[in-house]
Amino acid sequence: MRESADRAPDDVRPPDVDAEAARFWDELYGQRDQIWSGRPNPHLVDVAGPLPAGTALDLGCGEGADAIWLAGRGWRVTAVDISATALDRAAARADADGVAALIDFQRHDLIRTFPDGAFDLVSAQFLQSPLDFPREDVLRAAARAVAPGGRLLVVEHGEMPPWSRHDHSHVRFPTPEETLAGLDLDADRWDIERVDGVQRPATGPDGQHAALLDNVVLVRRR
Numbered sequence: 001m002r003e004s005a006d007r008a009p010d011d012v013r014p015p016d017v018d019a020e021a022a023r024f025w026d027e028l029y030g031q032r033d034q035i036w037s038g039r040p041n042p043h044l045v046d047v048a049g050p051l052p053a054g055t056a057l058d059l060g061c062g063e064g065a066d067a068i069w070l071a072g073r074g075w076r077v078t079a080v081d082i083s084a085t086a087l088d089r090a091a092a093r094a095d096a097d098g099v100a101a102l103i104d105f106q107r108h109d110l111i112r113t114f115p116d117g118a119f120d121l122v123s124a125q126f127l128q129s130p131l132d133f134p135r136e137d138v139l140r141a142a143a144r145a146v147a148p149g150g151r152l153l154v155v156e157h158g159e160m161p162p163w164s165r166h167d168h169s170h171v172r173f174p175t176p177e178e179t180l181a182g183l184d185l186d187a188d189r190w191d192i193e194r195v196d197g198v199q200r201p202a203t204g205p206d207g208q209h210a211a212l213l214d215n216v217v218l219v220r221r222r
């Protein structure tokens with residue numbers, strides 16, 4: 001795993017991450033051997049399934065299920081997270097699944113550093129945080145990382161899953177229209193492919209069932 005895109009291999013500087021945020025996410029991942037389902041996110045599967053393999057950037061990749069799924073379909077993936085615990089877990093699973101050579105895991109605090117490159121698909125799946133997180137800035141950086149002809153897919157909770165352990169009572173989740181507006185895209189250079197809220201049946205960590213609202217924004221750079 002590389003600590004940062006702009007770092008020489010023999011440079012031992014610690015990564016440029018907010019220590020409190022890194023600790024928060026490492027502690028969350030440290031609570032169990034596996035936090036998420038291990039399955040790729042369904043909207044990513046819907047969107048990327050019909051696409052030819054190319055280059056992808058997975059922002060906030062967590063335990064790597066999306067990156068591993070993409071790599072299994074031949075995509076070359078850069079997968080980024082702030083949590084070293086999550087990245088180590090994702091890299092181990094990619095190795096076990098035989099796709100490690102296709103995934104470049106990089107540790108970034110996306111508020112401070114952003115991976116280099118231009119990608120056919122940039123995916124931000126539930127890149128949401130109960131901590132201070134300038135998501136609009138990060139999502140604009142995500143749009144800038146899309147190659148000509150490529151797509152940005154943003155999927156976010158439209159409301160919190162009932163099993164969430166965090167207090168989101170003070171949070172108002174942006175609508176998909178607000179998320180699109182926040183990207184501030186040049187209408188001459190982008191096509192809007194999807195802006196919608198989708199109900200999805202889901203199972204919580206203790207087997208609870210609920211219908212979750214996902215907000216989906218998919219845009220394509222001309």
Ligand SMILES: C[S@@+](CC[C@H](N)C(=O)[O-])C[C@H]1O[C@@H](n2cnc3c(N)ncnc32)[C@H](O)[C@@H]1O
Pocket residue numbers: 021025036041059060061062063080081082083086108109110111124125126127128129133
């Ligand atoms: C809700 S999880 C979603 C994980 C994964 N995308 C998924 O759908 O399973 C949010 C992820 O964003 C990461 N994250 C939060 N703040 C971040 C930051 N500032 N820079 C990079 N990653 C961050 C967390 O470590 C976590 O893995």
